Amino acid sequence: MTPQRVTLITLGVDDLKRSRAFYEAWGWQVASAQDGVVFFQMLGAVLGLFGRDDLAADQGRPGTALGTGAMTLAQNFATKAEVDAAFACALAAGARELKAPREVFWGGYSGYFADPDGHVWELAMNPFWPLAEDGSLTLPVAG
Amino acid sequence: MTPQRVTLITLGVDDLKRSRAFYEAWGWQVASAQDGVVFFQMLGAVLGLFGRDDLAADQGRPGTALGTGAMTLAQNFATKAEVDAAFACALAAGARELKAPREVFWGGYSGYFADPDGHVWELAMNPFWPLAEDGSLTLPVAG
Numbered sequence: 001m002t003p004q005r006v007t008l009i010t011l012g013v014d015d016l017k018r019s020r021a022f023y024e025a026w027g028w029q030v031a032s033a034q035d036g037v038v039f040f041q042m043l044g045a046v047l048g049l050f051g052r053d054d055l056a057a058d059q060g061r062p063g064t065a066l067g068t069g070a071m072t073l074a075q076n077f078a079t080k081a082e083v084d085a086a087f088a089c090a091l092a093a094g095a096r097e098l099k100a101p102r103e104v105f106w107g108g109y110s111g112y113f114a115d116p117d118g119h120v121w122e123l124a125m126n127p128f129w130p131l132a133e134d135g136s137l138t139l140p141v142a143g
Numbered sequence: 144m145t146p147q148r149v150t151l152i153t154l155g156v157d158d159l160k161r162s163r164a165f166y167e168a169w170g171w172q173v174a175s176a177q178d179g180v181v182f183f184q185m186l187g188a189v190l191g192l193f194g195r196d197d198l199a200a201d202q203g204r205p206g207t208a209l210g211t212g213a214m215t216l217a218q219n220f221a222t223k224a225e226v227d228a229a230f231a232c233a234l235a236a237g238a239r240e241l242k243a244p245r246e247v248f249w250g251g252y253s254g255y256f257a258d259p260d261g262h263v264w265e266l267a268m269n270p271f272w273p274l275a276e277d278g279s280l281t282l283p284v285a286g
Binding site: 006008013035042044052056060061069074110118119123131 | 153198201214253262280281
């Protein structure tokens with residue numbers, strides 16, 4: 001057994017300064033930065049930036065060339081306008097557009113971009129997934 | 144600007160049944176499963192499993208072979224014993240050990256494993272990062 005939680009997401013990056021600058025330009029504020037790692041506080045969890053090679057070594061496989069993975073980090077929003085605004089800010093901060101925000105088949109609105117290291121973010125509005133006031137997401141009980 | 148949050152983490156997987164079985168064997172309970180996607184509720188956020196090819200298509204780059212990325216999803220615990228127990232459960236569920244839990248240079252205790260698709264998890268105890276009672280993590284104010 002293990003609790004159903006992720007308390008820390010660590011992104012391996014090629015250039016810590018460049019990556020930090022991207023997230024700051026996107027609007028994130030650094031909580032702490034030391035010893036080659038940068039941390040951002042999220043809602044009850046933390047996002048970290050760490051050198052790609054350092055991450056491979058820390059994972060117990062030094063020298064492994066870690067790539068861009070089959071994974072998306074998503075931010076949900078209450079409205080399309082918020083998706084558009086945050087997406088525009090990401091592009092302005094240097095993100096690479098993968099898919100401009102648009103209406104999607106499942107009834108919502110979603111766009112994708114890649115950060116400077118290729119890590120993929122989705123910004124979405126899902127009308128079936130209302131957010132709490134603090135921005136947290138709790139799945140509705142299946143009806 | 145954008146809020147500092149991740150509300151949904153989506154892992155691209157080769158075999159949804161295999162991946163779901165792994166997370167269930169590790170102790171996670173499915174909140175909903177439909178249309179080729181499986182969702183787990185976390186603390187104010189959601190973990191999703193989605194076909195690797197479907198994820199590439201959804202990201203606006205159909206046909207792209209998404210790999211295993213330079214990213215770690217971590218669970219923090221209050222004690223070494225909890226790390227060991229959750230790590231043992233992950234291995235029993237079919238995870239591949241990358242680094243057995245051990246004392247690490249930054250003063251904590253940490254181990255890494257890969258899930259059936261190579262997505263990397265870290266289980267750690269960081270004595271400088273106390274968890275809230277609900278398991279959430281808020282960085283201490285820099286002293």
